[in-house]
Amino acid sequence: xxxxxxxxxxxxxxxxxxxxxxxxxxxxxxxxxxxxxxxxxxxxxxxxxxxxxxxxxxxxxxxxxxxxxxxxxxxxxxxxxxxxxxxxxxxxxxxxxxxxxxxxxxxxxxxxxxxxxxxxxxxxxxxxxxxxxxxxxxxxxxxxxxxxxxxxxxxxxxxxxxxxxxxxxxxxxxxxxxxxxxxxxxxxxxxxxxxxxxxxxxxxxxxxxxxxxxxxxxxxxxxxxxxxxxxxxxxxxxxxxxxxxxxxxxxxxxxxxxxxxxxxxxxxxxxxxxxxxxxxxxxxxxxxxxxxxxxxxxxxxxxxxxxxxxxxxxxxxxxxxxxxxxxxxxxxxxxxxxxxxxxxxxxxxxxxxxxxxxxxxxxxxxxxxxxxxxxxxxxxxxxxxxxx
Ligand SMILES: *Cc1c(COP(=O)(O)O)cnc(C)c1O
Numbered sequence: 001x002x003x004x005x006x007x008x009x010x011x012x013x014x015x016x017x018x019x020x021x022x023x024x025x026x027x028x029x030x031x032x033x034x035x036x037x038x039x040x041x042x043x044x045x046x047x048x049x050x051x052x053x054x055x056x057x058x059x060x061x062x063x064x065x066x067x068x069x070x071x072x073x074x075x076x077x078x079x080x081x082x083x084x085x086x087x088x089x090x091x092x093x094x095x096x097x098x099x100x101x102x103x104x105x106x107x108x109x110x111x112x113x114x115x116x117x118x119x120x121x122x123x124x125x126x127x128x129x130x131x132x133x134x135x136x137x138x139x140x141x142x143x144x145x146x147x148x149x150x151x152x153x154x155x156x157x158x159x160x161x162x163x164x165x166x167x168x169x170x171x172x173x174x175x176x177x178x179x180x181x182x183x184x185x186x187x188x189x190x191x192x193x194x195x196x197x198x199x200x201x202x203x204x205x206x207x208x209x210x211x212x213x214x215x216x217x218x219x220x221x222x223x224x225x226x227x228x229x230x231x232x233x234x235x236x237x238x239x240x241x242x243x244x245x246x247x248x249x250x251x252x253x254x255x256x257x258x259x260x261x262x263x264x265x266x267x268x269x270x271x272x273x274x275x276x277x278x279x280x281x282x283x284x285x286x287x288x289x290x291x292x293x294x295x296x297x298x299x300x301x302x303x304x305x306x307x308x309x310x311x312x313x314x315x316x317x318x319x320x321x322x323x324x325x326x327x328x329x330x331x332x333x334x335x336x337x338x339x340x341x342x343x344x345x346x347x348x349x350x351x352x353x354x355x356x357x358x359x360x361x362x363x364x365x366x367x368x369x370x371x372x373x374x375x376x377x378x379x380x381x382x383x384x385x386x387x388x
Pocket of ligand 1: 103104105106107109130132133172176201203204233234235242243
């Protein structure tokens, strides 16, 4: 048997040990974390909808109408009118023929790739893809290959190696730990030339990018036809939970018949679908939330660059500061925490070795005063630590 104590100790020594902090109360720009009040710069609550009265109200009314549990899978009798309406509204929103709800984004990715790809097929992934996309590719049993981050030429050369096989190229829309946007127009073209599926995971783009909040595709001016399979989650900008896949009539129908993580799991509570329906209305109606984010990001980047920090090429609310060493990143995160600023240190294996970072994320509800407090704290720790 493995010596788990020793393995855990090794993780601690390498600065890779992870600990859960206990929070009190709802998600907001301020949080009580381990009994300390802090300003929160590490949630994916980009639009500030995770505790919005209208969505909370829809959730409560959903419980009154549907109860708390859905009690069975979608294909038995767990597929309520609320789930169905949400799917139709998401199809309308994204411009795809149909959408299919999954209980989590992780499950959506696993289900899609397992259903569409298998032994003898080829799955190609950006090497910085989210763990759930990488796992999906590996679990599908298809031949698995990674291309250099955001490199269209590497994707093209890898695709051209497999002229006979069924192929699927998978990429994040917005990369979760870097905040940059994939070159989707170019990837779409390469995929069409090589008769490969393109699947985009827009967990961090949906709701945040584009005037209507339709995500990376809207931001880049792409039609749904360029991306045959789109996955996005309802637990980040939408402030609820769950995920959906958008595609053609045939893609969705095929997933209903074959995606095991769709078939063999209990449907999300109908009340949660009602909450997401309310969220979708706000996401579309309140572009001011996105404009506020743009302003926060602009001011943050200008100020931080002057302090000598190394920023990444990101226009999104994900604004990482690369530190490099895991222990140093952890230490800096602790120094920020001591000043009342909550920013998490992201370390391997979530990011590559030597690329540990402070992952700062913005929420449209952050005030400019809170931004200033973050900047002041970063200024203090930049003087305490030698930066890369
Ligand atoms: C969060 C995330 C997921 C997983 O979604 P959940 O609904 O949290 O399971 C998938 N892909 C990306 C890029 C993500 O950031």
